[in-house]
Amino acid sequence: MNSLIDFLSLADPNIRFVVIGSILLTASSAIVGTFTFLHKKSLVGDAIAHAVLPGICLGFILSGTKNPAYLIVGAFITGWLSLVSVEFITRRTRIKEDTAIGLVLSVFFGVGIVMLTVIQKSGNAAQSGLDHFLFGKAAALVGEDLMVFGTVAVVLLLCVFLLFKEFSLLAFDKAYAQSIGLPVRRIELVLTSLIVLAVVIGIQAVGVVLMAAILITPAAAARFWTHKVGVMVFLASVFGAFSGLAGAYISYIAPAMPTGPWIVIVISTIAFISFFLAPRRGVISRLVRQRSIRRTINNENVLKTLYQLGEESKNFLRPHAEADILHKRRYPAALLASVLHRLQRQGYVQRTGTAWQLTEEGMSRGQRVVKIHRLWELYLTTHVNIAPDHVHDDADTIEHLLTPELETELERLLNYPRVDPHQAEIPYKKPV
Amino acid sequence: MQPDITTTPALEVHDLTVAFDRKPVLWNIDLKLPAGKLIGIIGPNGAGKSTLIKTVMGLLPLSSGYVRLYDQPIDNVRGRISYVPQRESVDWDFPASVMDVVLMGRYGKLGLFRRVRQADRDVALDCLRKVGMEAYANRQISQLSGGQQQRTFLARALAQQADIYFMDEPFAGVDAATEKAIIGLLQAMTEAQKTVIVVHHDLQSVTRYFDWVIMLNTRLVACGPTETTFTQQNLQETYGGKLTLLSDVGDLIRREHFPNREGISKPAL
Structure with missing residues (x-):
């Protein structure tokens, strides 16, 4: 010294x-x-x-x-x-x-x-x-x-x-x-x-x-x-x-x-x-960013699944057991549990006994993801000439990525269509 | 073939030959361009379009002939010319903001050693506004889309406040909206008596965009007002295959280490 x-x-x-x-x-x-x-x-x-x-x-x-x-x-x-x-x-x-x-x-x-x-x-x-x-x-x-x-x-x-x-x-x-x-x-x-x-x-x-x-x-x-x-x-x-x-x-x-x-x-x-x-260029910063992207994707996928379950039963706020969710979409069970707990902390789902139900926020976010997914499928078939059976995987990625501005543009471009290429209804917050 | 230009031409190219590694890529080009026009250079890949504008600006050595801008040698009128290089010619990962790049357009007027002044920043910001990029002034250039990169380059060229603009494929890889915005801007510039010379690829839009065309395929096929020059016959001649004999002779010149002109050969190893 x-x-x-x-x-x-x-x-x-x-x-x-x-x-x-x-x-x-x-x-x-x-x-x-x-x-x-x-x-x-x-x-x-x-x-x-x-x-x-x-x-x-x-x-x-x-x-x-x-x-x-x-x-x-x-x-x-x-x-x-x-x-x-x-x-x-x-x-x-x-x-x-x-x-x-x-x-x-x-x-x-x-x-x-x-x-x-x-x-x-x-x-x-x-x-x-x-x-x-x-x-x-x-x-x-x-x-x-x-x-x-x-x-x-x-x-x-x-x-x-x-x-x-x-x-x-x-x-x-x-x-x-x-x-x-x-x-x-x-x-x-x-x-x-x-x-x-x-x-x-x-x-x-x-x-x-x-x-x-x-x-x-x-x-x-x-x-x-x-x-x-x-x-x-x-x-x-x-x-x-x-x-x-x-x-x-x-x-x-x-x-x-x-x-x-x-x-x-x-x-x-x-x-x-x-x-x-x-920051930004460093390896750790990149890893953190990727991690946060992966989390967003997991979160939104679970919300989407819960929303789709709601579509089937016509009741979006109905509680579902984890087994039902896994039946609708395959996740590793441990991952699903951890994602659900995270969503609970963020206020998107709530727990009733062993079942999970969407909150209002959770429902509208799940709806948005489903909407973008279907709009994008439609866009790919009508504007990019891709066969309807090839558009699902692309839409699975885009649904988490699209900014609100691009979302609005997409809606306008397609003129608020009612159904996607697979005849599934496209949900809008306020019916147009 | 050459229509008369009564006033002083903005650009005069006389008997221009350019060679790479001895092989001529442009043979004996003769042309005169009027001021205040939007002029397209068209021709197939490897026709020498970029080479022509680079040589005119003195970036490449010429094997023969001369170039005059406003009836003067290029070095006397540097301040009046402006260049938009191909977008891919630079590394966009360079540490600079959009504003930094546009300010480069002021360096010629500033001269060596001098710092950028507020007046230069004002001009740069004004040019960014013209290309619709003022919101991006502080954006890192590495984060720009292709169309935004092109607009940035255009703003830099505008910041030079020149009289004659050379643009190397300004529409390459840009979206339709950007292309429309750019062409509107170029047309406004020519109305203000600026001369704009554009290397262009898309034959569909030639008649809509350009007042004049230069049709090139290692030699000059035609040069004149679009309506009389952009004809089926000239197109055929420009795009209908290379002149194989011309190309073969060019290869021969390289192989045999022949000078392009008698008497000005440089020793080669």
Whole structure:
């Protein structure tokens, strides 16, 4: 606990660098990553991430130092080169984009690993720490790094802020953007440069291997929670920053732990939670919705059965034993009992001894279901030309789904018919 | 075949050839369209209808010829043209509201970097009203029906306040009510001297909808006022099978890596 307070109080300047640095790196990657995601370029981000490794090694070989400015320039160049290669291969050969990305990614990364190994074996004392670029080193950030990454992050944010509407439009409808005369090629060039830059600084936090995770995962998680690009960018940056912070903290308390993988674990957990918990789009929300639909269907089916029993006896409010209901329509007995009890709580049926009878509300709801069922059967036979013996199953579904507006429209369209295709009377609340 | 147009044509296409992967899909198109008309482009699948409007707007490179709008190159009159792409050409699961999409119609006038102003919102809302979608302004586009998606695209095009409109199958997959509403709107636009060019599929409605028709089947069959151009003979020529020889020669050009025009070949791998 004390370590958390020490960590968050930012009293130690080293910790301050690490905290600010990791938030900056992950948040700015997440912001640019949102547009990478919306432009459906997630795989491209991964290719760039792997392709910057040879650039970093080259920067080191040529400059002889680990000064981040040189390494960034090198990374930027090979990152770009990988993109140009992907585009060239896709355009000029029959190889498709996914294959081209796979090719370029592995070739660049392979070359990078070879160069890294050569540097490590060369005995150059300055090289120690270069391998941080493989898995990240957020916990080892120092003031000098922070200046460089801070500047790059500000540039990224500024570009996204200025070109926000252009990036959004391009992601949604590129041909249209072109038709209104936007300089599409140049805007794409800017966006691609931003992706490369975001990757170049993001790898400081998580390393090349896991870079795609902090570029894309925050956006993917944010997408579950919102329908607005602006909110999505904001959420992605918060998710990214939180995972960066958490990763840095973990490597602070357990220095042997690699930062990058922890950041990725945290952000993936956020994505996982979003996947399950998000309203509307989340899995649980969907399950709840489906459950409530199933309940409505069960409720209405039982009310319908009770109503139909009432039709037979010409007395809609007469009590029926559960066995009679089961005789009219087959349900699992336990299900019927539970549905009846639920309907009782909701005031649609009441119990007299062991028998059940409809209340006024129950009768009118049962009547509505029966009415829609028969109207729909009639509509299918008269307007859609479906044989009368094929319409029952469709109507069984539609009767629970139709909105009051569509119900009225259906009545009007069919002009309040008296009977359905099977000569069963169609019940209206007020006889027309 | 070409009737004279006395005033400046809204659109002039001269000797236009367009090729995909070297194979020409449009051969030597020549046409002039008058302003203030509702113009339909008809022809079978693969006739190059969408290709024609995309090329005219400069979205596809042309292999030969030129295009002029109001007697000017396209880039001088970008602000006066408006485009309704095919509904299926975008991913409707994009995080945006109907209003967001319609506001995109203002981006051309706004220019780079600038934010949307209240005046733009007013225009967008007005356009939504024209297509009967004002109640849906804040609806997520992922929840729209096909007809509502089409109306949204139409509102976006209207928000550009352009003079010439290119619409790629605006009636595809929309209900009868939407089709009627859209055609009423387009007719009102042409009365206000706007030019509306529509890629169209349904031959039944051609004479009711369009003042002019362009009949296309990889080459121009006919172009002119509907009553004199939309004839049985022209229909026969447009839909009566492809010109097999033309298509075969196109395939040959691709296979042999031949340039479409002497002297402007690009190296290929």
